[in-house]
Amino acid sequence: MKMKLVGMVGLMVASLCYAQEGNFQPASTNVLDAQYPRVDSASRVQVRIKAPDATKVKVNFWSGPKMDMEKQADGFWTVTTPPQAPGLHYYAINIDGIDVNDPGSHTFYGGSKDASAVEVPEAGATYYLPQDVPHGQVREVWYNSSVTSSWRHALVYTPPDYDKNQAARYPVLYLQHGGGEDETGWTKQGNVNFILDNLIASKSAKPMIIVMANGYARRAGQATAQPGGPMGGPGMMQAMQQMMTTFDEDVTKALIPYIDKTFRTVPDRDHRAMAGLSMGGMQTFVVTFNHLDTFSYIGGFSGAGGMSMRGGPAPDLKTMYDGAMADPAAFAKRVHLLWIGVGTEEPAQMRTGIQGFNKLLEDGKVQHIFYESPGTAHEWQTWRRDLKDFAPRLFK
């Protein structure tokens, strides 16, 4: 009887603690068996790190809160954030002034380094998670680029049944990462394969091949133009233009021929799309408008081209991209989809630029889609949603 009472009290205490502590679970982005960081159903994130000799420890979410952590008696520092937006959030732990990775989290290449990130689930959203549906493959390939004179690494999503239906040929989406990221971003951060698996299973999107290349294409000796790199000012702009030109050539003269030779594609413009996020969106607009004989679907995720983001002369539809959109009717016949999107919580400059481009297209009666991701910042949940809206519109 006594034991039973003790047991009941124990249960009550446990239940009280549970209520007080929230229902925190280790993040899906953690390394095997790491208990922190963890997330509760209110989307609060708890971070914990051992730093017994540190004097000041903070957590810095790149697009979210920067908070002081509190030292515990056991040498661990902890903090619980307010509720966060759903999605994958890059973050660092700052120990006495130095940003370091959280050993509990897997790393994801962003900000030009392998950085920590934590996944906050979106209630009710399964479109980007592995479901019990047929799965495609993501293939690492290496192509010998005559443009950069180097072996270049790319990732290629092939849809379920690609290997089985040997007679089938598939349309191709070229999909680019953002600045400071690389070709692994759309799989590791973006879950591109699960998004497509699910869209294909529900017959919302056509089976397609998705090619993810490295956006930092350079000839030997060509300077870098990556964020955080040593360049800045005019040198930075020149380096970016050089990189843009090299990337354009690499995509059209090396990558596309390699893909069309290696995979069972439908190698024509009606079955070729390109999209990208942020820097990749800008690259997409340059490459596709330079090569409208090669692409007929265009997507800009938080990185639509054409708008001057930092002032400068207002763009003019009559002249921009060599006047490709000057005749909206002709453009609508030629380009099957012009798609732009932005998150409602992105920095004002980004929002203003893309909303302004949308207005320019609307005013000019250029057929297009404009999508706003509610409540999300310049982060991966915006781009996952973009892809979910964009991919079903392709190759219909």
Place this chain on the structure above:
Amino acid sequence: MKMKLVGMVGLMVASLCYAQEGNFQPASTNVLDAQYPRVDSASRVQVRIKAPDATKVKVNFWSGPKMDMEKQADGFWTVTTPPQAPGLHYYAINIDGIDVNDPGSHTFYGGSKDASAVEVPEAGATYYLPQDVPHGQVREVWYNSSVTSSWRHALVYTPPDYDKNQAARYPVLYLQHGGGEDETGWTKQGNVNFILDNLIASKSAKPMIIVMANGYARRAGQATAQPGGPMGGPGMMQAMQQMMTTFDEDVTKALIPYIDKTFRTVPDRDHRAMAGLSMGGMQTFVVTFNHLDTFSYIGGFSGAGGMSMRGGPAPDLKTMYDGAMADPAAFAKRVHLLWIGVGTEEPAQMRTGIQGFNKLLEDGKVQHIFYESPGTAHEWQTWRRDLKDFAPRLFK
């Protein structure tokens, strides 16, 4: 004349500095454009990190030197190591008592976290580097395991021309990572794809499929057994045995059927090999000897089974693995290759264990290959060399 002299002096000074500083180059494992860590032709590694407020900074190579770094006037800390063995070395930077990643290095999953590593080139060795030869693909696949009741991630190397030669079927090597690593290790750290590309191009190895699964197979609720995990002592042993059993079942009941269904394999024991490093080597010996009807080639890289590494009764060839090797002639007919290897600089316990197993096999006249990697530790250069020796012996 004056300018010319200044120029010459400048050149001399530059040349003197060059000699003094060595010919350091950024490591191939660095993130894009990171100048540190860097390596010179004498295989010395220079590490550099900004930590202006730190009081003590060290670099800890897991299998190499642990050295104090020196603070510079600009807030950076630097150190130059003595010459290092060739290969990929995991390391951490310790800032005031806390091990952190080097933001200049890519991360590699090892020690149960995404850890920094630096590649030290091996003079004259190109067998594990991308060469101008046909390249295979490395494919990410997801299989629904009825054993673990979960979607499991694996990587599959398909040889060059796999997609072209639709009539061809291929033998399969199952290749496992070590403890604290995962299925990405053999590609990211091991360069398995380049090793095989080069061996296949020179006709030293048969074209084959290589399957790399995650060795931490667990049923729901099953405890972990990873190094550094919360378990220890008897609980650790029990968890390891549980994991071993689950892994054995996952490989034979879920993974192999999935691979044989999904890829153009030759699905019989004569065309199926298994090997692994360290923990993966031990797993290989358990799985293959449990299923000699399924496998006929066996490789243990720094992790041969059967020897008690921590004392205990001496193994007996008559009884070990249910007496599979009791009749050496019968065993040699049945098992086409028994291969074990170890690096000469590995910890004494590892060396002694594997050398002892080699002696046991020799004394018992069990046909096998014993390979010692000169000058390398319990690290990836040992296992790359192992694979280079092992793969050409398969499927002949």
